Amino acid sequence: MAIVSIEKLCKEYQLGTFTVPALRDMDLTFEEGEYAAIMGPSGSGKSTLLNVLGCLDRPTSGRYFLGDRDVSNLSDDELSYIRGQRIGFIFQSYNLIPQLNIIENIEVPMFYQGWPEGKSEQKARQLADMVGLSDRLKHRPFELSGGQQQRVAIARALANDPLIILADEPTGNLDTESGKDILKLLNSLCEQGKTLIVVTHDAGVGQRAERIIHLLDGRIERIEKNGRHRPEKVETHAQIPPVET
Amino acid sequence: MFWFRLKRTVKLGGKSLWMHRLRSTLTTLGIVFGVCSVIAMLAIGQGASQEAQAAIAKLGSTNVIVKTVKPPATQTITAETESLSQYGLTYDDAESFRETIPNVQVVVPLFRMTEQAWYRMRKAQMDIVGTVPWYPEVAPVHLLRGRFLTAQDMEYRRNVCVVDEQVADQLFIVDDPLGRDIKVKGAYYQVVGVVTSIGATSLGSEDAANMIASDTHASGLIGNVYICLTTFKNIFGETQVQYPGTTRTTERVELQEVTVKVGSIDQIPITQQILESILDRTHTKKDYQVVVPFELLRQARKSKRIYTIVLSSIAAISLLVGGIGIMNIMLASVSERTREIGIRRAMGAKRRDIIFQFLSETVMLTLSGGLLGIIIGILIPYFVTHYSNMPTVVTPLSLILAFGISGAVGIIFGLYPAYRAAHMDPIESLRHE
Ligand SMILES: Nc1ncnc2c1ncn2[C@@H]1O[C@H](COP(=O)(O)OP(=O)(O)O)[C@@H](O)[C@H]1O
Ligand SMILES: [Mg+2]
Numbered sequence: 001m002a003i004v005s006i007e008k009l010c011k012e013y014q015l016g017t018f019t020v021p022a023l024r025d026m027d028l029t030f031e032e033g034e035y036a037a038i039m040g041p042s043g044s045g046k047s048t049l050l051n052v053l054g055c056l057d058r059p060t061s062g063r064y065f066l067g068d069r070d071v072s073n074l075s076d077d078e079l080s081y082i083r084g085q086r087i088g089f090i091f092q093s094y095n096l097i098p099q100l101n102i103i104e105n106i107e108v109p110m111f112y113q114g115w116p117e118g119k120s121e122q123k124a125r126q127l128a129d130m131v132g133l134s135d136r137l138k139h140r141p142f143e144l145s146g147g148q149q150q151r152v153a154i155a156r157a158l159a160n161d162p163l164i165i166l167a168d169e170p171t172g173n174l175d176t177e178s179g180k181d182i183l184k185l186l187n188s189l190c191e192q193g194k195t196l197i198v199v200t201h202d203a204g205v206g207q208r209a210e211r212i213i214h215l216l217d218g219r220i221e222r223i224e225k226n227g228r229h230r231p232e233k234v235e236t237h238a239q240i241p242p243v244e245t
Numbered sequence: 246m247f248w249f250r251l252k253r254t255v256k257l258g259g260k261s262l263w264m265h266r267l268r269s270t271l272t273t274l275g276i277v278f279g280v281c282s283v284i285a286m287l288a289i290g291q292g293a294s295q296e297a298q299a300a301i302a303k304l305g306s307t308n309v310i311v312k313t314v315k316p317p318a319t320q321t322i323t324a325e326t327e328s329l330s331q332y333g334l335t336y337d338d339a340e341s342f343r344e345t346i347p348n349v350q351v352v353v354p355l356f357r358m359t360e361q362a363w364y365r366m367r368k369a370q371m372d373i374v375g376t377v378p379w380y381p382e383v384a385p386v387h388l389l390r391g392r393f394l395t396a397q398d399m400e401y402r403r404n405v406c407v408v409d410e411q412v413a414d415q416l417f418i419v420d421d422p423l424g425r426d427i428k429v430k431g432a433y434y435q436v437v438g439v440v441t442s443i444g445a446t447s448l449g450s451e452d453a454a455n456m457i458a459s460d461t462h463a464s465g466l467i468g469n470v471y472i473c474l475t476t477f478k479n480i481f482g483e484t485q486v487q488y489p490g491t492t493r494t495t496e497r498v499e500l501q502e503v504t505v506k507v508g509s510i511d512q513i514p515i516t517q518q519i520l521e522s523i524l525d526r527t528h529t530k531k532d533y534q535v536v537v538p539f540e541l542l543r544q545a546r547k548s549k550r551i552y553t554i555v556l557s558s559i560a561a562i563s564l565l566v567g568g569i570g571i572m573n574i575m576l577a578s579v580s581e582r583t584r585e586i587g588i589r590r591a592m593g594a595k596r597r598d599i600i601f602q603f604l605s606e607t608v609m610l611t612l613s614g615g616l617l618g619i620i621i622g623i624l625i626p627y628f629v630t631h632y633s634n635m636p637t638v639v640t641p642l643s644l645i646l647a648f649g650i651s652g653a654v655g656i657i658f659g660l661y662p663a664y665r666a667a668h669m670d671p672i673e674s675l676r677h678e
Contacts, residue, residue, distance in 0.1 A: 051672055054591070056590075056591060056671050056672050056675075057672055076595075076596060077595050077596070077597075080590065080593055080594060080595040080596070080598075081593065081595070083590075083591060083592070083593050084592060084593015084594070085593065089591050089592070091675070095584065095587075095588045095591075095675065096588075097585050097588060097589075098585075099257065099260040099261050099264060099585075100257070100260070108588070108589065108592045109592040109593055111250070111253060112589070112592060112593040112594045112595070112598060113593060114250075116249065117249045156592070160593075
């Protein structure tokens with residue numbers, strides 16, 4: 001079942017009198033539980049796509065369905081609500097809040113969803129335990145290594161049981177070892193049935209995904225399927241958009 | 246839910262402010278000084294004004310007091326000259342007041358002088374007040390023990406006196422003053438009653454401040470002794486001889502004060518007019534002064550109002566300056582924490598959540614500044630009173646007001662930075678270094 005689908009999605013940026021097209025007429029769907037990678041050269045529109053998928057940005061035109069909801073034209077408040085409720089973000093630079101300790105950082109999304117105090121703390125502990133940081137709960141982000149910080153970020157991304165988890169270069173700032181670590185963690189999320197969309201430069205990262213979506217100049221260049229995972233499920237919408245050159 | 250949210254926001258605000266504690270402290274100084282100076286000055290002003298008003302009230306708001314003043318010297322007194330000058334209020338004046346003024350309740354003539362009084366081997370300087378039995382109707386003296394002067398005392402010029410508490414305490418100490426004699430200028434007076442002290446009743450000038458200065462303690466006097474005016478005149482005579490420098494002047498003054506009490510405050514202006522016209526007719530020299538306590542009260546209230554207005558303007562300016570400083574720092578804080586704002590927005594924070602966060606942080610800053618200001622503002626009047634005997638009154642209203650205003654300053658000057666924070670683009674903020 002498609003959990004994310006975009007239709008004829010365009011995103012343009014206005015730079016003075018110039019219009020910079022970042023995404024052009026993009027059609028794409030993601031299945032529930034899918035592990036997809038988005039790859040492409042710099043400036044090809046990966047981050048823009050991820051921002052639109054993450055409801056941080058509205059498309060210039062086209063439609064975007066997230067779960068059962070058309071989110072292409074929502075107000076700022078509604079988008080905030082959707083972000084908090086349905087989307088988990090993992091950033092390249094971890095983006096933890098420096099004043100808060102680990103538990104409090106994990107609690108941030110739950111706080112804005114209005115979770116009661118006890119419940120959100122319990123959940124945060126559980127998640128910290130899951131990413132293997134149960135002994136660092138009261139530490140502040142700067143006291144942790146990059147890999148550990150990224151684990152916290154992953155725990156935070158899971159806090160609201162989001163529909164999709166979006167990661168922009170999650171291993172970009174990490175050394176190979178901790179990078180592998182994080183990828184393993186992401187893999188395990190996928191095995192738990194989470195839907196994961198990862199932007200990456202690293203072909204090794206891409207290889208772990210079921211599908212690699214290659215972007216070029218704001219268009220889907222090709223989609224590479226990687227049948228290793230979930231062989232029992234059949235891709236229902238394999239239509240590859242024509243590649244314009 | 247709201248309380249949890251508030252608790253979290255306050256906790257986070259506290260952490261963020263604590264991270265920049267020096268900056269936070271310096272920023273709030275404007276508010277601290279504004280608030281503390283206002284509270285301290287209000288307390289001092291309130292104290293002075295209450296004291297002035299109490300002093301004036303002591304004179305009686307339905308009284309008009311006419312006092313003898315030494316007229317400006319018309320004849321030059323050369324050395325070795327012996328001159329006799331007669332001036333001031335007379336019994337006839339008092340009599341014509343009583344007859345002419347409508348609605349007059351009582352007219353109280355009074356003569357006073359400072360003398361050494363003896364009780365056994367103890368002596369002290371005190372005010373000997375010659376007056377009439379109905380004196381308590383125009384002055385706030387209350388009988389504590391015994392009786393006040395009576396018509397018989399007056400008629401028979403008895404050598405009796407009434408002392409006030411201070412005299413009772415300081416001259417008699419442990420002895421019971423009733424029935425004892427005190428000696429003044431060689432004559433003995435039997436104490437028949439004890440009344441409450443009123444401090445100084447004499448008005449040096451028309452100005453309330455001077456009134457306070459002529460406090461009994463300040464002049465080393467210990468209190469008042471009341472004697473019948475008739476007895477007084479009998480014993481002391483009416484002529485005062487003074488030796489200013491080498492010149493010997495003999496002054497003759499019949500009465501030093503006449504207090505006219507009328508039925509109500511409304512009658513004060515007309516009473517004053519009549520008094521002045523009577524005196525104008527009979528006195529060629531300007532040797533009297535009309536004091537209207539009610540007028541003084543009005544002036545005191547007016548000057549208090551002016552003081553309050555001036556103070557409020559200073560307060561408003563200092564709070565404005567403090568508020569602008571706080572706004573400046575909050576803008577800096579917002580731009581430093583751009584990334585945090587982006588993170589929060591990505592995690593589902595709505596614009597109003599961000600506004601709430603930064604606004605509460607600003608309000609926390611100003612409220613803690615206000616609180617500190619209140620504490621210092623209470624301490625300053627405390628020390629002022631402690632070290633200078635100046636009365637101060639810290640009113641609870643001024644504290645509540647100061648606290649409320651600090652909060653309001655936080656909201657007013659925090660609104661714009663919070664608005665800026667809430668309207669930053671989430672993507673841009675996340676990219677911000
Ligand atoms: N805020 C922006 N304003 C103007 N142009 C932008 C903005 N963000 C992205 N772009 C342009 O959109 C295109 C896609 O950018 P981006 O999605 O960041 O690429 P990628 O993440 O793949 O490197 C680029 O040409 C970039 O210059
Ligand atoms: Mg990018």
